[in-house]
Amino acid sequence: MRPVHGQRVVCKRGHSGLCIYHRLAWSAEQESLVFGRERYQDNSDEMFFGISTKRFVARMKKPLPNIQFTGIITSIAKKAFETGLVEAVVTLHRSKEDYFLPVPVLARTTEEILASGGSKPVLAQTLSSLEKACSKGIKRLLVIGASCHVQNLREFQRRFPYIKDMDLYVIGIPCTDNVHPKNFRFIFNKISHSHETVRHYEFMQDFTVHLRHIDGALERVPFFSLPKEISSAELLTHCCRCCFDYCNSLTDITVGYSGAPLDIEKMYQWVLVRTEKGEQLRSLVADEMELFPETSEGDRTPLVRQYALRYTKDGAAEAMKMSGSMPLEQGFMLAEHMYTTGPRGLEFVRYAIETHLIRNYYFVKSNYPHLISILVPRHVYRILDAYDLKA
Numbered sequence: 001m002r003p004v005h006g007q008r009v010v011c012k013r014g015h016s017g018l019c020i021y022h023r024l025a026w027s028a029e030q031e032s033l034v035f036g037r038e039r040y041q042d043n044s045d046e047m048f049f050g051i052s053t054k055r056f057v058a059r060m061k062k063p064l065p066n067i068q069f070t071g072i073i074t075s076i077a078k079k080a081f082e083t084g085l086v087e088a089v090v091t092l093h094r095s096k097e098d099y100f101l102p103v104p105v106l107a108r109t110t111e112e113i114l115a116s117g118g119s120k121p122v123l124a125q126t127l128s129s130l131e132k133a134c135s136k137g138i139k140r141l142l143v144i145g146a147s148c149h150v151q152n153l154r155e156f157q158r159r160f161p162y163i164k165d166m167d168l169y170v171i172g173i174p175c176t177d178n179v180h181p182k183n184f185r186f187i188f189n190k191i192s193h194s195h196e197t198v199r200h201y202e203f204m205q206d207f208t209v210h211l212r213h214i215d216g217a218l219e220r221v222p223f224f225s226l227p228k229e230i231s232s233a234e235l236l237t238h239c240c241r242c243c244f245d246y247c248n249s250l251t252d253i254t255v256g257y258s259g260a261p262l263d264i265e266k267m268y269q270w271v272l273v274r275t276e277k278g279e280q281l282r283s284l285v286a287d288e289m290e291l292f293p294e295t296s297e298g299d300r301t302p303l304v305r306q307y308a309l310r311y312t313k314d315g316a317a318e319a320m321k322m323s324g325s326m327p328l329e330q331g332f333m334l335a336e337h338m339y340t341t342g343p344r345g346l347e348f349v350r351y352a353i354e355t356h357l358i359r360n361y362y363f364v365k366s367n368y369p370h371l372i373s374i375l376v377p378r379h380v381y382r383i384l385d386a387y388d389l390k391a
C-alpha cells in the first residue's frame with residue numbers, strides 16, 4: 001500500500017521507528033521545520049547544496065589518526081563532549097569481524113569518540129543507539145549520520161515524545177551509493193587487487209577510486225574501469241537510488257570533501273554550516289582548523305549533458321553500446337583528461353549532484369512510479385529541464 005508521508009512504517013524485517021533500512025520521503029516540510037523555510041528554488045547554490053549560513057574549505061592543522069580525511073567531524077564530536085555541550089555521541093564503531101562494517105555506538109568517553117572516525121561504506125543502523133540514549137536519560141545528544149539517518153532523526157523528533165525534548169546537535173556526511181553489508185566484500189573484491197588490506201577507500205575528484213592499503217600504498221582505479229556489474233541496482237541499495245539529498249541538507253553542519261580541491265597530502269575538506277547549532281559546533285574547533293575559500297573551475301554541463309543522453313530516446317542505444325568497462329590504461333587517460341579539463345571544486349560537486357539526481361529520478365520513475373511525488377524534491381525537475389530531459 002502506498003505510504004503517506006509522515007506515516008509510521010514497519011519494514012519487511014519487522015523493524016519500525018528506528019529502522020534505517022526503510023527511508024522516509026524527502027520532505028520540504030522537514031526543511032521548513034529545521035530552517036523556517038524551504039530552500040529558494042531560484043538560488044542555485046541552495047538548490048544544489050541546501051540551506052547554509054557559511055561554507056568553506058578547511059583542514060585540521062593536526063589531523064587525527066584513523067579518520068577519513070583530517071577528522072573535522074571526530075574533532076568536533078570530541079570537543080562537544082569534552083566541553084559538556086553534549087553528554088554522548090550517536091555514531092559508529094568498526095566491527096571486529098570486518099574493518100569496514102559498522103557497529104552502532106552511543107559514545108560516552110573521549111576514547112569511544114576517537115574510535116568512531118573513518119568511513120564504513122555500507123548502510124549502518126546508526127539510529128538504533130537513540131534507544132539507548134533515551135533509556136539512559138540523556139538530554140543533550142550529538143548525532144553523526146548520513147542523509148537517511150538525518151531525515152529519519154528529524155522526523156522522529158517531530159513525532160515521538162521520547163526524543164522531542166532532547167537537545168539534538170546533528171553533524172552529517174554527504175553521501176551517495178552506499179552498499180548493503182552483505183554485498184560489500186563482493187563489490188570490494190571486484191574493485192581492489194587486494195581488498196582485505198585496504199584501510200581507506202573513497203571516490204575522489206580526479207575521477208578515480210582511491211584505495212589506501214595497510215602498508216601505505218595507494219591503489220587507484222578509474223571510475224570508467226570499474227566492473228559494470230557492481231553498479232547494478234541489485235547490488236547498490238534501492239534506498240540510495242531513491243535518495244535526492246547528496247549534501248545531507250537537514251543537518252546543523254555537513255562535512256565532506258568533494259567541494260574541496262584535491263590534494264592527497266593535505267586532504268582538504270568541505271564544510272557547510274547550516275544552523276546556529278552548526279555555528280556552535282564549528283566554533284568549537286575554529287582555532288584548530290586552517291581555512292580556505294571555496295573554488296570553482298571548469299564547466300560541468302557538457303559532461304552532464306553527455307551523461308544525460310542515456311535517458312533520452314535517441315541516446316539510450318548509443319549509451320548501451322558504450323557502457324562496458326574500459327581497460328585500465330584507457331580509463332586512466334579519460335580520468336586524467338576529465339580532471340585536467342573538466343569541473344573542479346564546487347563545479348565538481350554540482351556535476352556529482354546532477355548526475356546522481358538524474359540517475360535516481362529515472363530509477364524511481366521505473367521502479368517506484370507511485371512514489372515519485374513523495375520522494376522527488378521540486379528542484380530535481382529544474383535539473384531535468386536544464387538538460388531537456390522528460391519528467
Ligand SMILES: Cc1cc2nc3c(=O)[nH]c(=O)nc-3n(C[C@H](O)[C@H](O)[C@H](O)COP(=O)(O)OP(=O)(O)OC[C@H]3O[C@@H](n4cnc5c(N)ncnc54)[C@H](O)[C@@H]3O)c2cc1C
Pocket residue numbers: 066067068069070071072073074075091092093102116117118119120121122123124126144145146173174175176177178202255256257258259269270
Ligand atoms: C558511503 C559514504 C559515501 C560518502 N560520499 C561522499 C561524497 O560523495 N562526497 C563527500 O564530500 N563526502 C562523502 N562522504 C563523507 C566522507 O567520506 C567523510 O566522512 C567526510 O568528508 C568527513 O571526513 P572527516 O575526516 O571529518 O571524518 P571522520 O572524522 O573520520 O568522521 C566520519 C564520521 O562518519 C561516520 N560514518 C562513517 N561511515 C558512516 C556511514 N556509513 N553512515 C553514517 N555515518 C558514518 C563515522 O562513524 C564518523 O563519526 C561519504 C561517506 C560515506 C560513508
